[in-house]
Amino acid sequence: ASLAGEIDFSVTPKVRERLLALIEAGAPEIVLDLSGLAYVDSSGLALFIEARKILAESGRTIRIAAISPQVRKLFSLTQIGELFGLPD
Numbered sequence: 001a002s003l004a005g006e007i008d009f010s011v012t013p014k015v016r017e018r019l020l021a022l023i024e025a026g027a028p029e030i031v032l033d034l035s036g037l038a039y040v041d042s043s044g045l046a047l048f049i050e051a052r053k054i055l056a057e058s059g060r061t062i063r064i065a066a067i068s069p070q071v072r073k074l075f076s077l078t079q080i081g082e083l084f085g086l087p088d
Contacts, residue, residue, distance in 0.1 A: 004036030008043035015044065019051045028060050032084075035066035045078060052083060 001022055007015055021028050030051070052062045064084045067075065075081035 001028060001035040002036065002039060004038075007047075008039070008041040010042045012043040012047055012064040016047050016050075017067065019047065020054075023051060023060075030055065030060075030062045031065045032062065033066045034064055034071050035067050035068055037071050037072055040071055045074070045080060047082065049083070 001018070005011075005014065007014070019030075032048075050063070055062050060066070062084065064086055067086065072086065075086060081087075
C-alpha cells in the first residue's frame with residue numbers, strides 16, 4: 001500500500017479505513033510505501049501501531065518498504081522505526 005501527502009488527525013480516519021480493509025483482505029504481510037509521505041502526526045503514528053498490533057494478533061506482519069527522509073526522522077525520534085523493520 002502506498003501512502004502519500006500528509007497524515008494528520010483530519011485524514012487519519014480515511015487512512016484507518018484503508019488499512020483495515022487491507023488487514024481484512026487477509027494478506028500475511030502488509031508492505032507500506034511511505035516514500036511519498038511528507039508528514040505524519042501522532043494520530044497517524046498511533047494508527048500504524050494499531051495496525052501492527054491487529055496483524056500481530058493473527059500472526060501477520062506490517063513492514064515499511066520505503067520511507068521519506070522527513071518521516072524516517074520522525075520514526076527515529078519516536079523510536080518506533082524498529083517496530084516496522086526500519087534500520088537505524
